[in-house]
Amino acid sequence: MNASAISVPHGHDHGHHDGHGHHGHVTLQYQPGLPLSKGKLIMWLFLSTEIMFFAALLGSYVVLRFGAAVWPKPHHVHLSEPIGAFNTFVLICSSVTIVLALEAARVNKVGLAKAWMLLTLLLGTLFLGIKAYEYQAKFSHGIYPWKPRGLIYERPDLYYGSAVRARLGEPAMIDRLKELDDAAADTLSAEQVAARTRLQQVRKMVASPDQQAFDLAVVADQIMPLPAEGAAHGEGHAAGHGGGLNDVFPWLRLPIVIPGGNMWASTYFLMTGFHAIHVIVGLIVFAILLSYRLDAKRAGMIENAGLYWHFVDLVWIFLFPLLYLF
């Protein structure tokens, strides 16, 4: 910034000299180039780098998505729109509470400011909790941000069939399957008995020498059906399914087919993950602020924390429709 430093001679003795101090003592005083405090200026500079950071992530997502031959529908990857909308609501509420905390601190209502700040912290935590629940729903369906994401296959083709065959042929798996085949029907639930029959069919189909493309689609559908619209969460399975085999027997961990699923998982976890990290940082800042007396002297600090938090909210405002509704 073009802060102009002008030396001002002072009449009294400070006992230190600067380089030009030939005649007495010189103190440097700075005139800020922009009419805002240093903290706020730095926060805004940081936010403008953050704008570019998230714009890069969101922009690449949009470009990747529209350049893809196939992109999974939100319900194919177990995204629940109502949960996403609720999370949006939670973040908007927290944006309001932090603004109210600032207003209260400005007029020295210390207790009120603290209450709003605490509420902001709780709402942020609720957001993270819901996000964790959503992540869990992905993990339980075999969609991971890390290595086991190799479970996702793009198409129900020969490579997929051989991957299923390879998994079923692992020594530990052979033992588990034998155990399952030998289990008495009354030790299993009705769902498990039905799924056992389906699993036996699947094993036969992947081993068959004259399998058709459609057979492998059936195999993929049995292992993890792409849920129908509106049945995204929890028990949502296509009609007629007793649930995917991977859901009934979680130890199976058979490869699954989600067309476009790998790129989707990369972008989803990257964007929501970076957003979640920002939320966590915000929560730490709020926790630190809560340990102060939130009066008018701290308003600058609260304002800067609030600016950051509104930015986090802003990112989610774009992430929600892009991920859940597109």
Add this chain to the structure above:
Amino acid sequence: MSHPAHDPHGPVTRPGETADQALEYSAAHDHVAENAHGDEHGHGGVGKYLLVFLALCGLTTMSFLTYSPAWPWRDQPQVGWAFMMAVSCTKALLVVLFFMHVLWEANWKYVLTIPAAMMAIFLAIMLIPDIGMRNRMVSQERALHMARASDVKLLEKAAEAAADAAH
């Protein structure tokens, strides 16, 4: 001396200016000195914030409409996308203008936000040739392994067949 020595942004004498003139100038122009509770009154207010909050809730509900069965343009997703982006931009604008107080800030706001926003847009546009159009021309090997719309159809057919078999 009338200098408030404790003030980090205290008045500065410029060439040909007395200390008192500097102080007057400072009082008129320096919005920083008491940023805790000085300059930023006369805007905001709890009522305004609540109004913005209600607007944001209303807008979120509106974008959620595209998900409901009542949305009339289900077969033309582009309509929904454009609608949702318009809603999102409106929400972002409300948050930035009111919650981040940008509406009441001095002109420095343009210095920081406009270049950042422009670079953000350029960045996305620059990705289009290499990333957005990556599937215009693909090698045979990649074509063999990449998902196609026909794969989704095949999977949907398999699901239908499974449903038929169950009933």
